[in-house]
Amino acid sequence: MEFQFLGTSSGTPSKSRNVTALALRSLGASRAARHWSLVDCGEGTQHRILRTPWSLNDLAAIFITHMHGDHCYGLPGLLASAGMMNRTAPLALVGPAPLRPFVEGVMATTELGLPFPIAFVDVTALEGVEVLPDLVVRATALSHRMPCWAYSFTERQVERKLDTARLDAAGVARGEAWGALQHGREVVLADGRVLRPEDWLLPGRKPRKVIVGGDNDTPGLLAEEARDAGVLIHEATYTEAVLRKVGPGPRHSSARMTASAAAAAGVPNLVLTHFSPRYQDGEGAPSIREVEDEAREVYRGQLFLARDFDRFELDREGQLHRRPREGGNPS
Amino acid sequence: MEFQFLGTSSGTPSKSRNVTALALRSLGASRAARHWSLVDCGEGTQHRILRTPWSLNDLAAIFITHMHGDHCYGLPGLLASAGMMNRTAPLALVGPAPLRPFVEGVMATTELGLPFPIAFVDVTALEGVEVLPDLVVRATALSHRMPCWAYSFTERQVERKLDTARLDAAGVARGEAWGALQHGREVVLADGRVLRPEDWLLPGRKPRKVIVGGDNDTPGLLAEEARDAGVLIHEATYTEAVLRKVGPGPRHSSARMTASAAAAAGVPNLVLTHFSPRYQDGEGAPSIREVEDEAREVYRGQLFLARDFDRFELDREGQLHRRPREGGNPS
Structure with a gap:
């Protein structure tokens, strides 16, 4: 699975960070893999x-x-x-109830x-609706000033290898039958035996799962959803010290809050984003390093602080890699 | 007067041009001159x-x-x-009737x-409403796929010099009385004579006037408004050849149409903008020079093709100057 940050600032854009958006897609071999999704816009x-x-x-x-x-x-x-560009394919818009009147109101006026x-x-x-062919999407309610959700994206199917040892032992000859089973098709052998793919495929690897949180002051709400996730992407708008100064009104998480919740859930990769625009590069403004340092104090997994245009790949083994930035000039 | 282009692309943004917006202000000495206006956003x-x-x-x-x-x-x-930024000053939003339900609908949802x-x-x-303290704003209906207007901005007041020759001849001593008249205040002399400023100020220069057009397929509609304008800013979405290919449906002006209308109105400065995203720098795409060349064939005044971040100053003598670009990287 692959995702790229298109915006990592909270509230207002800054010169180096746009407001929130994330592109995401599975990297399967199927045709569907050309399709991608956007979380926030x-x-x-x-x-x-x-x-x-x-x-x-x-x-x-x-x-x-x-x-x-x-x-x-x-x-x-x-959308405009x-x-x-004369797009004709349907587009799914998933979100809270006011999303539809928002979009339709703008379209009308x-x-x-x-x-x-x-x-x-x-x-x-959302439950039970197949929005994407290749990923199961689930929503988890968060805690913010207005209704807010996290979305988790889990691979619908994983590659499974043939149980070749058992096939050999059962006297099933290599060739057409093996290929059919590998591709999920039932096989009727010359001797009348019926082989169902699910009986002859080894258990697959763990499906990759990425959680993308919205704004949230209670990251522990994702504990259950995060338990089998490879990556948690979650806001860490500021440090504890800033949160104390700002007060709880905006209902955001500090780096410590998010990192603690990720540590408790045992999620191996944590990507922080949605940083207050007070964190500017240089200029004597508070440095984003303060956010990073605070998170590292309590989280021992792989930690990243997202920057605009950062692209990540979650490989089949569950390792998360930060790829060279695409998109040229990040400003 | 000063204006700066914040977007010069039609329809969709390109890598070097954003969609339409223009910042504008008068450069008077008054405090009001810190205020500025935006045309389109x-x-x-x-x-x-x-x-x-x-x-x-x-x-x-x-x-x-x-x-x-x-x-x-x-x-x-x-607005958000x-x-x-905790702005508290009122903000005027001037536009077609659907502007209010558009903004209020978004705010509600x-x-x-x-x-x-x-x-x-x-x-x-708009007529008779004092939206800006320093500029008179008038709207002219244009011709587009939906109701569309041009806005003209005219200096409300111009500096006027004292008629010192007549004051001397009338025996009014230099000093306090002259200063009061210069600042527009009535003066009662020791001999009982009452001097009203309007009687002792020389006629002022021509007020500066800038017209900012919206989308429009009939630039001649601005003929009357443009007659005493120093600058006409108007769309020239593409060349005649492209317009013929695209057809009249989008209801935009070609470079020739806009330039001809500006020539007919005798406006001394013409700034073209709102270019089709088909005009890209390099890449073998059609060059924006085609638009410029077509306009120059019919317009003999000072012609500019706007680029994002281009800043212009219209001086008291009616000369338009393109200033070095502000805003750093134009991308």
């Missing part, structure tokens, strides 16, 4: 996409964690641009017609 | 502003030419960011509260 997300290889034509679904503007104000422009249909899915009715 | 306008000296705290008014998304989708995020009041002004009721 702050203003300027389409501008970020212009500087990456992601194409609006291959975008399958957009998942909105909550309706604060820094997570959804880029939607109308992105996809329309001007700005006379925005789209050449593709939008399939709205209310996040509370 | 495409998505990403607040990101552009971050790279300029313009401050959201000093923004007095936003004028929307029409409700297509590439001219207004940056509004909600800009101004709110997060995304729970956006603002610490400053918005004063909505319907563009059809």
Whole structure:
């Protein structure tokens, strides 16, 4: 699985960070793997996409964690641009109930017609809906100033190897039968025996799972969902010291809160994002290193602090790799 | 007067041009001169502003030419960011009737509260409303796929010099009386004579006037308004050849159409903008020079093709100067 940060700032954009958006896709061999999803879509997300290889034509679904503007104000422009590119494939929009009146209200007042249909899915009715062909998506309610969710993306299918030892022992000849079983097809042998693929495939590896949190002041709410996840992407808007100064009103997590919850859940990879714009590079402003140091004090797994255009790959063994940035100039 | 282009692309952003927005202010000596206005506010306008000296705290008014998304989708995020900066001064929003339900609908569905009041002004009721202290703003209806307007900005007051020859001849001594008249105050002399400033000030220079057009396929509609203007800023989305290929459906102007209208109106400075994203630098794509060459064939005044971050100053003598670009990296 692969994901790329298109925005990592909280509230307002800064010169180096845009407001929240994340591109994500599975890296399976199937055709579906060209499709990708967006989690959140702050203003300027389409501008970020212009500087990456992601194409609006291959975008399958957009998942909105909550309706604060820094997570959804880029939607109308992105839809309009996809329309001007003559996209015709349906697009799923998953999010809280106000997402639909938000989008439809903007479309009505700005006379925005789209050449593709939008399939709205209310996040509370997501269970059992197959939004993506290759990933199972689940939503977990978080704690913020307005209803907010985390989305988890789990591989629907994993490669499974043939149990060749047992096939040999059963006298099933290599060749066509083996190939059919490997591809999930039932086989009827010349002697009348019926072989069902599920009986002759070894247990698959653990499906990869990535959780993308929205704004949240109680990261422990993701404890259960995170237990079998390879990656937790979660906000750490500021340090404990800043949180104490700001007060609990904004209902965000500190680095310590998020890192502690990730440690308790045993999640092996933690990516922090959604940083307060007070953290600027240089200029004598507080450094993002303060956020990192605080998280490292309590979290012993692999820790990353996301930057705009950072691209990550979660390999089949569950290792998370930060890839060289794509998209040229990160500003 | 001074103005800076924050976006010069039509429809969708490109890597070097954002969608439409223009910052404008008068350069008078008065305190009001710190205030500035925005004409249109495409998505990403607040990101552009971050790279300029313009401050959201000093923004007095936003004028929307029409409700297509590439001219207004940056509004909600800009309002939200101004709110997060704790702006308290009222902000005027001038535009077509759907502007108000657009903004209010977004505010309601995304729970956006603002610490400053918005004063909505319907563009059809603009006449006689003093939106800006230092500039008279007038709207002219244009011709596009939806109702669309041009805004003209004219200096409300110009400096006027004392008629010193007549004052000397009338035996009014230099000093306090002259100063009072210069500052527009009535003077009662020791001999009982009452001097009214308007009687002792020389006629002022021509007030500076800038017209900022919206999308429009009939630039001649601005003929009357442009007759006493120093600058016309108008779309020239593509060349005649492209317009013929695209057809009249989008209802935009070619470079020739705009340049011809400007020539006919006798406007001394023409700035073209709102270029189709088909014009990319390099890459073998059609060059923006084609648009420029076509305009130059019919227009003999000072011609500019706007680029993002281009800053212009219209001096008291009516000369338009392109200033070195501000905002660093234009991408």
